[in-house]
Structure formats: structure tokens, C-alpha cells
Amino acid sequence: MHSELSNCRICPRDCGINRYLQRGFCGANQYIKINIAQLHYGEEPCLSGSRGSGTIFFSHCNLKCVFCQNYMISVEGYGREISEEDIVQTMLNLQQKGAHNINLVTPTHYTIQLISALQRAKTEGLTIPIVWNSSAYEKPETLRLLKGLVDIYLPDFKYFHGVHAKKYSHAPDYPHYAFESLKEMFHQQGRLELDENGIALKGVLLRLLVLPEGLSGTENALRKIAYELSSEISLSIMGQYYPAGEAGRYPELSRGITQAEYKKVLDTALDLGFTSIYAQELSCSDFWTPRFVRR
Ligand code: SF4
Numbered sequence: 001m002h003s004e005l006s007n008c009r010i011c012p013r014d015c016g017i018n019r020y021l022q023r024g025f026c027g028a029n030q031y032i033k034i035n036i037a038q039l040h041y042g043e044e045p046c047l048s049g050s051r052g053s054g055t056i057f058f059s060h061c062n063l064k065c066v067f068c069q070n071y072m073i074s075v076e077g078y079g080r081e082i083s084e085e086d087i088v089q090t091m092l093n094l095q096q097k098g099a100h101n102i103n104l105v106t107p108t109h110y111t112i113q114l115i116s117a118l119q120r121a122k123t124e125g126l127t128i129p130i131v132w133n134s135s136a137y138e139k140p141e142t143l144r145l146l147k148g149l150v151d152i153y154l155p156d157f158k159y160f161h162g163v164h165a166k167k168y169s170h171a172p173d174y175p176h177y178a179f180e181s182l183k184e185m186f187h188q189q190g191r192l193e194l195d196e197n198g199i200a201l202k203g204v205l206l207r208l209l210v211l212p213e214g215l216s217g218t219e220n221a222l223r224k225i226a227y228e229l230s231s232e233i234s235l236s237i238m239g240q241y242y243p244a245g246e247a248g249r250y251p252e253l254s255r256g257i258t259q260a261e262y263k264k265v266l267d268t269a270l271d272l273g274f275t276s277i278y279a280q281e282l283s284c285s286d287f288w289t290p291r292f293v294r295r
Contacts, residue, residue, distance in 0.1 A: 002022040002112045005030050011062045011108050012177045026062040026109040031081040032117075033059035034072040038089045039099055044236050044278045046192070046200040047101060047131065047154075054099025054128070056090060062109045063135040065158065065169045067211075068255050074106060074221075084113060088121045100199050101152065103131040108138050111145065112292050118149045122125035129201055132185075136178035139173060152192075152200050155205040156238075160217025160224070168215075168253070175221075182206065183229060192276065199204050206234045210265050211251045217279035219268040222287035226272040237265055282283045 004010060004052045005019040016023030023029050039052030057070065057078030068074045082090070091102050107114055111164055118130060129151035136155035157178055159165040165174035185204050192203035206225070208218050218237075225233060240260045247253040 002116075003032070003117055004112045006277070010111055010139070012137060012139055012173055013062055013173070014278055027060040027077050028077075028109045031085055031274050032084070032088070032110050032127060033070070033077070033079040034083045035059050035252070036085070037094060039094070039097060041102065041105065044135055044205065046151060046198055046205070046278075047103065047152075049100040049199045049290070051098040051100055053101055053103040053131070053288075054091070054094030055103040055105055055133075056087070056094075058107055058110055060109060060143040061106050062137070063137045063158075063169050063174070065135075067168065067243060067245050067247035068240070069242070084117050087114075087117045088124060088126075091117075091121045091126055095126055099128060102127040103133050103154075104125070105133045106135065108134050108142075112201065113144055115149060121145045122149075124263045131200075136181045137169075137174055138177060138181040138254045140180050140184035143188070145182055147188055151189065153189055153204045154207060155182055155185060155204075156209055157172050157182070157218075157221055158209050158211075158216060160221040161235065164211075164215050164217070168250070177223065179228075182233075184227070186229060186233060193233050203233045203234070205236055208265070209241060210256050211237070211241055211253070212255055212261065214249050214261070215252065218265045222265070222268050222272055222274070222294075226274065231266060231273040232276075233274070234278070235274050236268045236278040237262070237269065237271055237280065239280045244264055 008019050011024045017024045019030045028108035035057045037056045040055040041048045041052050043053045059077050064075050104282045131152045132150045133154040162172040166172035189203050192205050193201045210218050242256050243254050
């Protein structure tokens with residue numbers, strides 16, 4: 001029993017509901033629910049390496065973007081509930097299969113349960129780095145609970161303007177929380193550190209999803225990060241947007257991004273002095289999206 005779940009204020013939604021009886025905005029109850037756990041080769045090279053990243057895709061989400069590429073699990077909630085003991089075993093199995101890391105995808109709404117699962121997994125022999133792969137719509141005080149348990153923070157900064165965060169994710173306060181969370185992550189783990197084979201060991205790798213029509217405000221986000229935090233943060237500039245989920249209902253979101261849009265963001269990052277940058281070939285497809293299970 002986790003007391004924090006009986007009046008859930010884990011994330012900025014601040015639902016204040018009892019997850020043993022109800023579901024909040026995220027859709028999750030007291031049980032961890034996952035869709036798939038597998039070795040994944042589509043992450044940044046420092047995470048996927050040659051043996052794959054041990055990714056665990058959690059069902060439900062506290063942000064629920066209308067264009068989500070994992071819509072089937074984030075919004076529709078497909079997956080299976082598992083016990084804390086099962087999630088520990090899942091992590092240990094991925095380590096045994098050779099995963100370079102354990103990559104927790106969309107974990108925010110399960111932070112409390114994952115803290116005790118990670119503590120337990122570590123006592124049972126989990127030694128590879130833990131990756132917190134989140135939307136960054138988190139409370140810094142919740143992230144502080146993860147200190148010493150998470151090695152690599154992989155936040156995905158989605159919006160600089162509250163008006164867009166409101167329209168596409170019902171979260172007008174997203175820019176504030178995402179920036180404050182990034183500060184806490186950088187404070188905890190600092191710059192990205194790689195081993196001699198280029199595999200990430202610890203630190204922050206900031207993803208920036210570039211949306212069409214400048215909707216993500218990525219250039220402004222980069223300016224704020226460079227001026228108010230640090231240009232030493234490693235960046236992964238994501239050009240893989242394609243209209244998924246309900247994006248078709250929004251004409252401005254109904255296409256992938258152009259080379260020019262992507263290049264503008266990349267040039268801005270370089271002009272601002274960021275030197276550690278993962279850039280992508282543009283691909284408006286779901287090639288790297290896992291095949292989720294409808295159950
Ligand atoms: S984790 Fe879920 S229930 Fe808890 S505050 Fe966030 S959205 Fe609400």
C-alpha cells in the first residue's frame with residue numbers, strides 16, 4: 001500500500017483522488033500496467049548500442065498529447081496489470097538478455113510504485129543504468145524521490161508555449177513544469193557521460209520533438225535552456241513527427257515536418273553553443289514505433 005496513491009498528487013495534474021478506488025486524468029489505478037517489454041533498437045545510439053535498450057512501455061499517461069505515437073497505450077490504455085514483483089523480474093530478464101539499460105517509457109504516473117520496484121530490483125542484482133524516459137510533465141519534488149535510483153534522464157520537451165500545450169495536451173502549465181523538471185534532472189545527474197564504447201552511463205539527454213508549423217516552439221525552448229540553465233546539456237532533436245492518434249482532426253498537425261523546419265532548429269542549437277547533439281534523418285513514418293499489443 002502506497003499512501004501517496006490515496007490522495008494522488010504525483011504529477012502537475014494534482015487530481016487528489018484515491019487511486020485504490022478511482023482513476024485520475026492519467027487513467028491509471030494503483031497497479032502498474034505495461035504493454036510490452038523488449039530490447040529496442042530505435043533509441044539514440046548511446047542508448048540502443050549494439051544489444052538494444054531494455055524498454056518497458058507503460059500504459060496510460062498523464063499528458064495525453066492528441067498526436068501521440070503510442071496513442072493505443074497512452075490514451076486507450078491497452079496493456080496488462082502486473083505486480084511489483086513481476087516488474088522487478090521483467091527488469092532483471094531484460095538485463096539478462098543483454099540490454100544496455102532499463103528504459104522506463106512514460107513512467108511518471110507510476111513513480112511511487114517504481115521507486116519500490118527499483119529499490120528491490122537493485123538488491124536482487126540489477127546493475128545496468130536506469131533511464132527515465134518521460135514527457136517532462138512532472139513535479140520537481142516527485143523527481144527528487146528518484147535521486148539515487150535513476151541514472152539517465154531522457155525528458156521529451158514538447159511545447160514552449162502554454163497555448164499549444166493546452167490545445168494539444170490539456171496542459172497550459174506544461175512549459176513551466178517541463179523547465180523546472182529539466183532543472184531538477186540536470187541538478188541530479190548533470191551532463192551525459194558515455195563509456196568507452198559510446199554507451200550512456202549517466203546524465204541528461206534532452207529530447208526535443210519538433211512539431212510542424214513551429215508549434216513546439218523548439219527554438220525558443222533552446223534559448224531559454226541555454227540562457228537560464230546550460231548549453232552543456234546533450235540534445236536529441238527529433239524529426240520523426242508524423243500525424244498519429246487524433247492529429248488528423250487538426251489541419252496544422254496533419255503532416256510531418258520539413259527539412260527547412262528541422263534545419264532551423266538544428267542551426268539554432270548550434271548558434272546557441274550546444275555541442276552535443278543527436279540529429280536525425282527525417283522520416284514521417286511509424287517505422288520505429290513498437291507493435292503494441294491490443295489487450
Ligand atoms: S499521476 Fe494520475 S492520478 Fe496522480 S495526479 Fe497525475 S494524472 Fe492525477
